[in-house]
Amino acid sequence: MSTQGTDAALVAAARSGSDNAFAILVDRHQQAVRSFLRRVCGHAADADDLAQETFLAAWTSLRTLDKPERIRSWLFGIAWRRAQGMARSMSRTRWRETDWQGERPDSDQPGTELNIAMQQALAQLPPDQRAVIALCLAGDWSHADAAQVLAMPLGTVKSHALRGRARLAEILGVRDDES
Structure with a gap:
């Protein structure tokens, strides 16, 4: 399978019925979407299910994408x-029953104490802050792009990033010189 072509060209081909073009788009963006969802959800299995749902929804509504060159942001918006x-x-029952899973590393990926501590700290943030942290700090997105994906005002995203980073530093017991 060729990985050539811009996202916009692949979207155009997928809209014309090319399953291969859409498969390339999935290959290109799947890991980033899954990583974002794992940070936001806190449960790897739920995040993986949501990633699959995201790409299924994208396939069925690809014609609604206004700017094909912005497919990555569009996919993250669907995922969010x-x-x-x-x-x-x-x-609440499901969360209580499965909460213990968040305290052990994923069996398919080697976990470190820092990764576990970070996942536990992220889980303590409100969902909106967690999403902003996942995009802006962990995913290196700009505040403007995160605002678009999360459908939040830019000022709110900046506030969530600042407060979320400060709260994570507090929870993890580290000094946050940037706040």
Whole structure:
């Protein structure tokens, strides 16, 4: 499978019926979407399910994408909305029953104490702050791009980034010189 072509060209080909073009787009963006969702959700299995749902939703609504060159932001927006929907629909019982899983490293990836501590600290942030931290600090997105993806005002994103970073530093017991 060729990985040549811009995202916009691949979107155009996928809109014309090319399964291969869409598969290339999935290959290109799947890991970033999954990583974002893992940070936001805190449960790897839920994040993986949401990533699959994100790409299924993208395939079925590809024609609604206004700016094909911005597919990455569009995909993250779909992922964020899916994560919000799942959080609203999940019962408290499920969270209580599966909470212990967040305290052990994923079996398919070597975990470190720092990674575990970071996941636990992220889980203590409100969902909106967690999403901003996942995009801006962990994902190296600009505040403007995160604001667009999360459908939040730019000032709110900046505030969430500042407060989220300060809260993470407090939880982890490290000094945050940037706040």
